[in-house]
Amino acid sequence: MAANTVSLKLLVDTASQRVLFAESGKDFVDFLFNILSLPTGTVTRLLTKHEMVGSLGNLYDSLENMNDTYILPSANKDTLLNPVVSNNTANVPPLLPTIESSKPSGFYRCDNSYRLKGCSFYVATGSKSICPSCNSVMSQSATVVNPKKDSSTDEGGYVKGVITYMISDDLSVRPMSAISCITLLNKFNVKDVGVLEEKTIDVGTDEGVKLLKASLQSKAVLTDVFVKKKAGESDASDYAGSHSIVI
Structure with missing residues (x-):
């Protein structure tokens, strides 16, 4: 049985308040790749209609409320409103509501x-x-x-364990390596390593839903979900632990 929370390490540029990349094991990567298997109807239900991007929520609502008189006898609304989800999820962390x-x-x-x-x-x-x-x-x-x-x-799941993976802010995933880290630091023109901070967080169901929503809207998913905070929200509520990077 997969755990209900997954630990994730973030490397944050405190000067620009953005996540450069995250470091994780198999569990979190399996969760991300499993998003690709979710039918549109399932995504709409998970995010609720008022949070859906564009007009998908209205489309879902229209079908849900349409009288069966207008539906073909051979068609089944339920297959679109409550589609069958991939059966390859037995060992994927349950970071989305059931x-x-x-x-x-x-x-x-x-x-x-x-x-x-x-x-x-x-x-x-x-x-x-x-x-x-x-x-x-x-x-x-x-x-x-x-x-x-x-x-x-x-x-189970999708990727092999034992390996550590690097997840970019835009959810690009690759095996972790020193070269990849240096390349990313150069890409973001990081000159002062003193502004870099490692933050360890626990990802649960709430964060899972936010990641799903942000992945449909943003190219800075990790920053939007884990760094950008609502007014009055304290750092302690967001992070399980943090410390500066010293080189």
Whole structure:
């Protein structure tokens, strides 16, 4: 079971109040990459309609409120409003709220697939579909078999563990290296290392939702989520610990 919080180290330029990069292990990177697997309907529900970028919230609301009279009998609103999320998330940190998704409708084969070769090539997602080969109803339930995993090497999630990763402010991800750090410092024209500060934070569900929202709006995601503070908010509430970088 993945942890409910993930530790993240930030290197912050205190002069410009921006995050240069973050340092993390497998867990946080798995969470970031898992965002790519989220259907649009799921993202809309997670951020709530009034926080959605552009007009997606209105689009979601329109479908949700549309009378079933106007929906095709073969269509299912629930598959768009509550889409099925990727099943590769078992070991990904649960940094987003759990929301209910629609249940897969299942897969079906032609009733004649065991005796007519031409019928065995087709699979349908509805039990009332018609076989293109023999025109019979495809009501025979089919079982989907996932590829066999090597339990000795499969860690779950997306990236390998043991490795430390560097996440840029714009969420570019790469393996951590001294060369990458120096390149980034040069890119931001950092001359005085005395202004650099390392901050360790715990990322939970609230931060996960903020990261999701910022990733759709900003090129400075880490800065927007972890450095920019509301008026009256203290540093202690944002960071688990911090110290200056001394070289």
